[in-house]
Amino acid sequence: MVSGMAELLRLLLSVAEKAANVARVCRQEEALFELLVQEKTGVDKNKKFVQDFKTLADVLIQEMIRHDVCAQFPELTGFIQGEESNKFENGLGESVTVTVCAQEEDTTALLAKVLDGDQHAASLLTTVIHQDLQIRDETAESLQLSISPADVGIWIDPIDGTSQYIEGKEEEEPDEGFCQSGLPCALVLIGVYLRSTGQPVMGVINQPFNHKDSTGEGPLCPQTKDHLSxxxxxxxxxxxxxxxxxxxxxxxxxxxxxxxxxxxxxxxxxxxxxxxxxxxxxxxxxxxxxxxxxxxxxxxxxxxxxxxxxxxxxxxxxxxxxxxxxxxxxxxxxxxxxxxxxxxxxxxxxxxxxxxxxxxx
The missing domain is CATH 3.40.190.80 (D-Maltodextrin-Binding Protein; domain 2)
Structure with missing residues (x-):
């Protein structure tokens, strides 16, 4: 029998890949991508950057993960947090609270409002959000932990490295597996921690724009050396x-x-x-x-x-x-x-x- 935490991990693997699909779809059409970018302001602005962007892709991914996880694990309701506010302002100046609805047509209608009535773009995104994607992993399904989903909370970074996601170059070539910048630096991050101690216990990282490793070589760092990288x-x-x-x-x-x-x-x-x-x-x-x-x-x-x-x-x-x-x-x-x-x-x-x-x- 698959344990509760193994079920949760399997679900997180699936929603992380769905999240990657949302990120990829949002970059495929230039007109759509231009529409998606908004600048963060006020207390939600990361002081490190002159411009810090919030994208609809960020919000959609965060709310999709929250929706899918709470549907299967209602005990996690209220314990899933993310980087983004789910309030989005469309081109007409209307403020819309972005959520994932139970029915596809309702999600499409809500997204169409965010996208200034663009039904085609809304439908495209809704299809990805509502897809029934099942990632199977034998190792994950054999996971045995002495904790249950009711013991944990979840942190979501829907697209870490948003500036690289927005401005990143797809042709950026890695240097022996390492990229200084570009789309490979944009990640979907889902972390699980114990509510009692805050200790991280499980993590899923999806790299939507990963370069395939054609060399098959392992880590760059030698195990013994005088200097650190x-x-x-x-x-x-x-x-x-x-x-x-x-x-x-x-x-x-x-x-x-x-x-x-x-x-x-x-x-x-x-x-x-x-x-x-x-x-x-x-x-x-x-x-x-x-x-x-x-x-x-x-x-x-x-x-x-x-x-x-x-x-x-x-x-x-x-x-x-x-x-x-x-x-x-x-x-x-x-x-x-x-x-x-x-x-x-x-x-x-x-x-x-x-x-x-x-x-x-």
Missing amino acids: VLLSSSERPAVRDALASVSSGSLMYASGAGYKILCVVQGLVDVYVLSEASTFKWDSCAPHALLRALGGGVSDLSECLRAHLDGNQGHAAELTYHQPHTESQGVDRWANRGGIIAYLDSSVIHKVVAALAGKI
Whole structure:
């Protein structure tokens, strides 16, 4: 008999692929794609970017996942959170709350209103949203956990790396499996955490625009070497770059998308991803964090690690949790990873990175 968590994982694999289909459909027609983009404002705006976009694809994916999961697991109602508001303003200035309806024709009618009466585009999207897609995975179906779906909550990032999704180049070629930018950096992230502790327990990452690996080669990172391969955001502070140059032999790497950068650690393409700013959020890190934990790694709070190092407590991992907001903050800042992050596969990496940064940032 398939366990409840195995059923949930199977469902999340299916809805993640449906989400990828929505993302792909929204890029196929240029006129439709131009219509879908809106700029975020106010407390929902990520301060890191001059322009931070919300797309209808984001909202549709988030609400589709919420609808499909709650239909099969009603005990998760109220415990599925995402990056996006589901309120969308169409070209006529009308505010529409985007939901996925029980009947296809009702979803089409709602989307047509968002899309300024474009019935063809609305029907196209509705077909993808309501498809009965069943992803089967023997390993997932044999999953046995001592927890149940009633014990967990879910974080959704419908399209992590939205700017790459909007502006990304499909012809962007990976460098031995690693992409600095472009559509491969745009991911669908679904993370599952324990409501009681906030510990990430399950993650699904879908890469809608993945390049096929024609070489069949494994991870880029050798298992034993003197220097670390360090991945950073291109906007990282000069002080951080300078401090980490010593542990990376001066060879720092850069890529777009927080989820993609942590995925590079999961895949063994780099040793560590370091971010000193509070510009990632629980929906960015929950899914890949769960995968790293399964592999013996993790995602830690950089500031907490630095504080522990200065206090002489070098074994303090300061793993991120996902169940409690910063109640004194507003909007997306309530769920920010405020201390920055270190994503790693090998826990010894934390000591090397923190030792290099201590007293310098």
